[in-house]
Amino acid sequence: MSGLAPLRGHEDVRSALARAVRAGELPGSLLLHGPPGVGKQRLALWLGQLLLCERPGVEPCGECRSCRLSLHLQHPDLHWFFPIERPKGGGSPEKLAEGMEEERARQLAQIREQPLRTLVSDKPIGFFIQQMQTLRRVTASRPAMGSRKVFVIGDAELLVPQESSPDAANVLLKLLEEPPADTTVLLTASDPDELLPTIRSRLLPIRVRALPADDVARFLVEQRGISADAANRVARLAQGSIGHALGFLPDGGEPGPLEKRRADARLLLDAAASPRAEARFAAALRVGPAGARGVFSDVLELLAVWVRDLAAVAAGAAETVVNVDALPELEALAARLPDASAAAPRMVRLVEEARTLAHGNVNPQLTLANLLRGLSEALSS
Amino acid sequence: MKFTITRDNLQQGLASVAASIPTRTTLPVLSNILIEADGAGVRMSGTDLDIAVSLQVAADVEEEGALTVPAKKLQELARELPENPVRISTKADRFELACGRASFKLNGMPRDEFPTFPAVDFHDAWKLSGQVLSTLIHQTSFAVSTEESRPILNGVLWQLGDREMRMVATNGHRLAVMKQAVNFPGAGRVDLIIPPKALAQVERLFAGGEEIEVGRSENHLGFRQGGTRIFTRLIEGPYPNYEQVIPKDNDKHADADKAGLIQALRRMSVVASEQTHRVRLSFNPGLLRFSVESPDLGEAREELEIDYQGEPLDIGFNAAYLLEVLRYIPTAEVHLTFKAPERAATLEPVRPEGESGPDYLCLVMPLRLLE
Numbered sequence: 001m002s003g004l005a006p007l008r009g010h011e012d013v014r015s016a017l018a019r020a021v022r023a024g025e026l027p028g029s030l031l032l033h034g035p036p037g038v039g040k041q042r043l044a045l046w047l048g049q050l051l052l053c054e055r056p057g058v059e060p061c062g063e064c065r066s067c068r069l070s071l072h073l074q075h076p077d078l079h080w081f082f083p084i085e086r087p088k089g090g091g092s093p094e095k096l097a098e099g100m101e102e103e104r105a106r107q108l109a110q111i112r113e114q115p116l117r118t119l120v121s122d123k124p125i126g127f128f129i130q131q132m133q134t135l136r137r138v139t140a141s142r143p144a145m146g147s148r149k150v151f152v153i154g155d156a157e158l159l160v161p162q163e164s165s166p167d168a169a170n171v172l173l174k175l176l177e178e179p180p181a182d183t184t185v186l187l188t189a190s191d192p193d194e195l196l197p198t199i200r201s202r203l204l205p206i207r208v209r210a211l212p213a214d215d216v217a218r219f220l221v222e223q224r225g226i227s228a229d230a231a232n233r234v235a236r237l238a239q240g241s242i243g244h245a246l247g248f249l250p251d252g253g254e255p256g257p258l259e260k261r262r263a264d265a266r267l268l269l270d271a272a273a274s275p276r277a278e279a280r281f282a283a284a285l286r287v288g289p290a291g292a293r294g295v296f297s298d299v300l301e302l303l304a305v306w307v308r309d310l311a312a313v314a315a316g317a318a319e320t321v322v323n324v325d326a327l328p329e330l331e332a333l334a335a336r337l338p339d340a341s342a343a344a345p346r347m348v349r350l351v352e353e354a355r356t357l358a359h360g361n362v363n364p365q366l367t368l369a370n371l372l373r374g375l376s377e378a379l380s381s
Numbered sequence: 382m383k384f385t386i387t388r389d390n391l392q393q394g395l396a397s398v399a400a401s402i403p404t405r406t407t408l409p410v411l412s413n414i415l416i417e418a419d420g421a422g423v424r425m426s427g428t429d430l431d432i433a434v435s436l437q438v439a440a441d442v443e444e445e446g447a448l449t450v451p452a453k454k455l456q457e458l459a460r461e462l463p464e465n466p467v468r469i470s471t472k473a474d475r476f477e478l479a480c481g482r483a484s485f486k487l488n489g490m491p492r493d494e495f496p497t498f499p500a501v502d503f504h505d506a507w508k509l510s511g512q513v514l515s516t517l518i519h520q521t522s523f524a525v526s527t528e529e530s531r532p533i534l535n536g537v538l539w540q541l542g543d544r545e546m547r548m549v550a551t552n553g554h555r556l557a558v559m560k561q562a563v564n565f566p567g568a569g570r571v572d573l574i575i576p577p578k579a580l581a582q583v584e585r586l587f588a589g590g591e592e593i594e595v596g597r598s599e600n601h602l603g604f605r606q607g608g609t610r611i612f613t614r615l616i617e618g619p620y621p622n623y624e625q626v627i628p629k630d631n632d633k634h635a636d637a638d639k640a641g642l643i644q645a646l647r648r649m650s651v652v653a654s655e656q657t658h659r660v661r662l663s664f665n666p667g668l669l670r671f672s673v674e675s676p677d678l679g680e681a682r683e684e685l686e687i688d689y690q691g692e693p694l695d696i697g698f699n700a701a702y703l704l705e706v707l708r709y710i711p712t713a714e715v716h717l718t719f720k721a722p723e724r725a726a727t728l729e730p731v732r733p734e735g736e737s738g739p740d741y742l743c744l745v746m747p748l749r750l751l752e
Contacts, residue, residue, distance in 0.1 A: 065493065074408050076430045076496045098405070105407040133529040140532030141576070141614045142600030144430040145496050180617045 003072040005115035007039060007046045008219050008242060009211040017047055017206075018058050026051075027204045029176050029185045031156070033192040034208035037243020040188035041082070041154040043208060045070070048078045048150035051184055066146060073112055076144035079151045080108065081135055083125040083158040097130035104131075116223055116246055124294050126161025127153075132171035139175055139183050149183045156187040157194035162293070162361060169196050176202040210240025220245055236322055237262070239305075258302075261295060265302035266326065268368070269310065272375035273333055280376060284369035292358040292367065300358060300371075304351045307375075310334060311344030343378040350374045382418045382446025383470040386438065388462050388480065394425040394438040395456045397609070400582060402452045403429035410494045413449035416469075416476075417492070418442045422608075426498065427452060430614070432579040433498055434586070437608025447492040450476045458485060499612050501603030503596035507541060507565055511587035511606065517548040518584045520559045520709050520741060522577040526552035536574040536616035538623070543568055549623050550577070553746075555702045556623060557709065560740040573602055574620055579613030586611065627744060628725050631718035633691035635664060636731055639715045643707050645683045649673050650700040652681040659748050660700040664719070665693050696722045697748040706743040722747060 007014075013032075020026040030047075032040040046060070049070035053060040060067050069075035084107065087099030135151060143149045153159075159169040176199060179185060187203060189195060217235035219242055220226055226234075226249070238245035247258030255263070271283035287296060309321045314334040321327055334340050354371040358364065395414065403411055406429065415426040422442065426435035448471045458478065459467075465481040476487040518537070526534035531553075538549040543565055549558045583604050587593050593606040597615075604611040649660045653673045663670040666689060673681045696719060707715065712730035719726045728743045 074410060074494060076408060101407065102405055105405065108407050109409065137529060137532050140617050141431060142617060144614060
C-alpha cells in the first residue's frame with residue numbers, strides 16, 4: 001500500500017517544532033503559512049506523525065505502528081481536512097455531511113494511490129459548515145489509539161469560501177476557543193490575511209519558506225524520474241514549490257494543469273501587447289462568464305509572472321527569467337514595445353487588482369476586458 | 382491461519398460484529414473484519430473507531446494466524462452458504478473459504494493495518510448485571526441530543542458511585558435520569574460520557590441477567606462478558622451540571638393515567654402546529670383540560686380526569702417531547718410536578734404499593750403559551 005510522499009526540506013522549521021514537542025511546549029493550535037505548494041500540509045502531517053509516534057526523537061521513528069499508519073494516511077487519530085467541491089444535490093444537513101465525508105474519503109484514497117497527485121482543482125472548492133461540524137464532533141471524542149488527536153486543516157483560507165460566508169470558519173472558531181486538552185489543530189494557508197481575524201489571533205503563526213530550486217529539481221528527478229534538464233526547467237517555473245512543479249509536469253499524456261494555465265496566461269500577455277483591440281476582446285471572451293475563483297485566478301497569478309519576465313528581459317536581466325522556454329519570444333516582444341520594464345510596476349498592480357476582483361467573484365470576461373485594456377495602455381505609454 | 386467452523390457460528394459471529402463496522406469511512410481497513418485464530422478459538426472484531434465489538438466463537442483451529450477481510454462481503458457470503466462445516470484458511474493476504482462444494486478467495490489486508498484495540502484494564506472492573514445496565518440504557522439514552530452544536534449532549538452520562546449509579550441524557554429540552562443502588566465499595570465517584578451507539582450495542586449483546594464487567598482506560602470504556610467485548614471511546618467532559626435544572630421546589634403535584642394522557646396528547650398533536658407541537662395543559666382540581674389553537678388549521682379540546690388538588694395552572698408543552706417521555710414511563714400511572722408555566726415539569730412512574738423499582742425521573746421544559 002502506498003501512502004504519503006516523502007517530506008522534503010524545511011529542516012529549520014522541523015527542528016524547531018520537534019524541540020517544542022520534546023519540551024512539551026507545542027501550542028494547541030498552529031498556523032503554517034507560506035507560498036502555495038511548498039509542502040505546508042505535508043509538514044503538518046509530519047508534525048502529526050511526530051506527535052503520535054510511539055518512539056519520537058528529533059524525527060518520528062517511521063517504524064512504529066503509529067508511524068506506519070500515519071504514513072499510510074490510516075491513523076485513526078490523525079485527521080486531514082481540505083477544501084472540497086460542494087456535493088451535488090442538496091438534501092438534509094446529515095446527507096450533506098455524509099456526502100462531504102465521502103468526498104474526503106475518495107480524495108484520501110486517491111492520495112494514498114498517487115501521493116504525487118497535483119493538488120490543482122478546476123472547480124470552486126471550499127470548506128462547508130457540515131464538514132467543520134463533523135470535525136468538531138470528532139474532537140469531542142477521546143483519541144482512538146494514541147494519546148492525542150491531531151487535525152490538519154489545509155488551505156484554511158477557504159474556510160471562508162466566498163465573501164460573507166463565515167459559517168464554517170465560525171464552527172472551527174468555537175473549537176479554537178475551547179480546544180480539548182488532547183487535541184492539536186494545525187492550519188495551513190498561503191494567504192493568512194484571508195483568515196478571519198478571530199481565528200488568526202488564536203493560532204501561533206509559523207512561516208514555511210519556498211524551497212531552493214535545486215531541492216525541487218532533485219525531488220522531481222528522484223520521485224518522478226524525469227531528466228535533470230527538464231527538472232531544472234520546471235523547478236525554475238515552480239519558484240520553490242514542489243506542489244507547483246508537479247502541476248507543470250505532464251499528467252497522463254496531457255500537459256499538466258498548471259502548464260495549461262501558463263499557456264493561457266501567455267496568450268493574455270500577447271493579447272495585451274497586441275496593437276489590435278479586437279485581439280484583446282477575443283481573449284476576454286475566451287474565458288467563461290462565471291467561476292472567477294477557480295482556474296481564472298490561477299491564470300492571473302501566472303500572468304503576473306509573465307509580466308515580470310517581460311520586464312526582466314526589457315531591463316537586460318534575462319538570466320532571472322522564470323519562463324526560460326519562451327526567452328526568444330519574450331526578447332522579440334520586449335524589442336517591439338516602447339519600454340516594458342518601466343510599465344511593469346503598473347502592470348503588476350493591474351493584475352493584482354484583477355485578482356482581487358476575481359476573488360470577489362466578478363464576471364471574468366469583464367474583469368479581463370478591463371485588465372487587458374489597462375495593460376495595453378501601460379505598455380504603449 | 383487455518384480453522385473449521387460451523388456455518389451458524391460463523392454467521393452469528395459476523396452478525397454480532399457487523400453493527401460496529403462503518404458503511405463509509407475515510408480509513409478503508411475499517412470496512413474489514415479482523416479474524417484471529419488461536420488456541421482458544423476464533424476471535425472476530427470490528428470497529429468504527431468510536432466503538433469496537435469483539436467476540437470469541439467456537440472453532441476447530443489447526444493453525445494460528447490473523448487477517449482482516451471485507452466484512453460486508455464475508456457476511457453476504459456466510460448468509461448464502463449451505464449448512465456444512467466451513468473451512469477457512471489464509472495464504473499471505475488472501476482469505477480462502479470452502480464450504481460443501483463451493484470455494485471462495487477474498488483479498489484481505491494484514492492485521493498490522495488494523496487499528497489496535499484499546500488497552501482497557503478489567504482488573505478493577507465494576508461488576509453488574511447486564512439486565513440492570515440494559516434497563517438504565519433503555520430508559521435514558523432516548524433523550525440524548527442529535528444536534529451537532531453541543532457534542533457533549535450527544536453522549537449519555539454514566540455516574541458511578543460507591544452506593545449508587547445514575548444514567549442521564551438530555552437535549553436541553555427534555556431530560557431522563559435513572560438511579561440504581563449498587564455496591565462498589567471504595568470505588569469513588571466516576572463520571573463517564575458515552576456515545577449512545579455503544580450503549581445500544583451493550584443493550585443488544587448483554588441484555589441477559591449474566592454479570593458483565595466494565596473496565597476503563599484513560600480514553601475508553603470496555604464491557605466484557607464471556608468471550609464478548611465491547612469497547613467505546615469516551616466523550617470529552619465535563620458534562621453540564623444537570624442537577625441544577627431538576628426542580629426541587631415544584632409544589633403542584635398531579636397523578637394521571639398514562640394511557641389516557643398519551644391518547645389525548647396524540648389526538649391534540651394532530652391539530653397542533655407542525656413546528657412547535659404546542660399543546661396547552663390546564664390543570665384544575667380533578668380535571669386536566671387540553672387545548673390546541675392553530676390559526677391556519679383549527680382548534681382541538683379534550684378533558685381528562687386526574688388527581689390534582691393544587692391551584693389552577695396553565696402550562697404549554699411540546700406534545701412530541703411529552704409523548705416521548707411518557708412512552709418510557711414504566712408504570713400505568715404517572716406523577717407530574719410543576720411550579721409555574723415557565724418552569725420545568727417532571728414526570729415519574731407511580732409504582733403500585735409493595736412494588737419497587739429504580740428511581741426514574743424525566744424532565745420536560747415548557748413552551749411559552751401565546752395569549
